[in-house]
Amino acid sequence: MKSTIRVLTTLALLFFLIGINKESAYAASDLNFNNNAYFEIGNGSQIDSTPKISVQALVKFTSLDVPQAIACKAEGGGFCLEYDVNDKTVQLSLYIDGVYRIANANSSPTLNTWYHIVGTYDGTNIRLYINGVLQDDVQSAPGQATKTPTTPFAIGQNPKAGGGSTYTKFHGYIREVSVWNKALTQTEVNSIRSNGVKGYESGLVGAWKPNSLTTGKVYDLTTKNMDGIGYRFSQAFPLIASSISDLGMNLSWTKSSEISSYKLVRGSSSLYSGTGNSYSEKALVSDTNYDYTLTAISTNGESIDSKTFKTAVGELAILQVPSAINFNPITLNGADQKSYGTFNQKIIVKDTRKSRNGWKLVVKAAPLKSSNGVRTFPSNKIALKPVSAITQTSGAVATKPSITNSTQLIDTSSVKKIVSAGTNTGQGVYEITLPSQALELSVNPSNAYVNPNGSSLNYYTDLTWTVEPGA
Known part of the structure; x- marks a missing residue:
């Protein structure tokens, strides 16, 4: 038995519930400065090295009710391409031999319209061009524009020497900015308006082409590496955490064919570099804050998003x-x-x-x-x-x-x-x-x-x- x-x-x-990251396309578009964001190009000492200068920009205003800086290095001297709310015109101002000299546009800009603006100084005359048309030709006593080596050059604001802004930030879109160590001629102005700046032209000191993919950093198109650091822009590729547990989390971001590489860093540790749009953390400590930075690299610059996420209690x-x-x-x-x-x-x-x-x-x-x-x-x-x-x-x-x-x-x-x-x-x-x-x-x-x-x-x-x- x-x-x-x-x-x-x-x-x-x-x-365990595993989150699935959906992939969506994201294409570059014009960058909205939105009266808050700007790029700072450090000290810009190379911009100080020339007695002659040209500043070029392609812009679109979304407000004309406040003064606005387009591209400036002017606190206590220097130059500024800007919009003057009192005159309601675009102008180039330069500090020459202790006096600000100004060239003004002939008329006020129109909202939501693209304008190609070029201001030049040849050591004697200040000229301003709007859409290739000469607006003003101001003759001053020959002299060199006074430079401000401790003041950074900025796009979208007029920075102070010690930080901060003395001028209202830009309302609208800026598609291109360049600085030259010579006074551009009418022919050169027209050529730039038609063809844009390439980065290798004679006399070019620095050139930047912001777009929605460069919210963290806009590259200098020249070999001088005067890249601009972005502040307060809305990020094109926000870092998202899902399925947060006591051991890890899933990190994801939007994917774009215009991004050559994504780089993900936790603290000082590099986690990922590639063209994907997700990364899984599986070996973290519970109940702990972790700092992440996602950098999306494109042709003209980088989108950079930094976030802090906390793991669950163990x-x-x-x-x-x-x-x-x-x-x-x-x-x-x-x-x-x-x-x-x-x-x-x-x-x-x-x-x-x-x-x-x-x-x-x-x-x-x-x-x-x-x-x-x-x-x-x-x-x-x-x-x-x-x-x-x-x-x-x-x-x-x-x-x-x-x-x-x-x-x-x-x-x-x-x-x-x-x-x-x-x-x-x-x-x-x-x-x-x-x-x-x-x-x-x-x-x-x-x-x-x-x-x-x-x-x-x-x-x-x-x-x-x-x-x-x-x-």
């Missing part, structure tokens, strides 16, 4: 234990026998606490009972072999927990420790594998019974798995 003994264990499941938990396990059936023959059971699943333990004091995995089996509730095996009959493998599946790389390297009786009055982790080990998620035939049941004929009619009788026990804090 046969007696089948079955082992039941507690089962815990954890479902926990110590068992995520999975083996489900029902069957011992092989036993045919009673009057002698001592053994039956073996193999676990069909791994045990998964998670410790993502920010402050940890170690942990231990313990197990306890209840005495075997018959399915009819009449018979109970005595204690010390169920043994568990040592763990065969521990594998870390997520979290920062850490030293593995320790294994109790002995077979232990688990149907006793106390729990039995099978794995332990110290304060500096066991951080993350671990899969714990038990060997084949890990459970061993000792059957004595004096304790084993079948049904009165001789049919087989099932026995069962419950295994209780517990993860406890403390090494």
